Amino acid sequence: MRTQQARRGPPLLAGGVALLAVLFFALPLVGMLIEAPWDDLWDELTAEATVDALKLSLICSLAATALSVLFGVPLAWVLARAEFAGRRLARALVTLPMVLPPVVGGIALFLAFGRNGFIGQHLDDWFGIRLPFTTGGVIIAETFVSMPFLVVAVEGALRAVDTRYEDAAASLGASRFTVFRRVTLPLIAPALIAGAVLSWARAIGEFGATITFAGNFVGKTQTMPLAIFGRFESGDLDGTIGLSLVLVAVSVAVLVGLRDRWLTT
16 A cells, blocks of 8 residues: 555645755756857867866865775774764864855864964974865865765664674674674675775866865866856856766766665656
8 A cells, every 4th residue: 555655746836846846956958958069069179278177176176085994983983983082072072064154164274284283384394294275285175075974874874784693703803893894894895895986976066165265277286167267357257068968977976876874766
């Protein structure tokens, strides 16, 4: 009975409102496709500045994703399994970049890791490392805004795992690392992959924190979103649309790839 009810068409009012909502999301994309400079699109995408921005976007976003996995998985495990004072505060701090305006995140990074920041000044004095307005600064900014997506996905999966399998492996003499590697990790692998892809997608589309902390220098810190902003600011609408279509295609590919994980049919 419930299956039959679920398969019925929606009520007229709900269907009409839903259609308006779909159009709200679809019409801007339709407008972009209509106005796209299809005849000159290939030239726009193969221009040297575009290729440099795309290459830098891929390098920085993949590096940010690697850092998110390296630090985010242990962090998610601690948040999901360990009991300690301040865990709620720690979780709030970890997820804060998901709701924090990116430009505010960029300012916070600058105040912490800038040349005169309370951490950045020591990095400069002791190791000669300067992060602002460098490619490394882009990676840091993208990691800051993208890692929470991976942490949330992995923590949720860890909480849902049946710990009896882990307990059984431990009772047979497996070390905690072996249990995690041979039992836990395979169980959370779908969530880990989904979280990593979402983290990467967020990193490659990052704008606010990047331009605030790393600037917008061609070939050095100008990623695709910053290149799009530069084209739009200069009045090059065709170039703006052409580069935007690249990120739209990436976003669609991510959603299609994650449909079995995040969407129901």
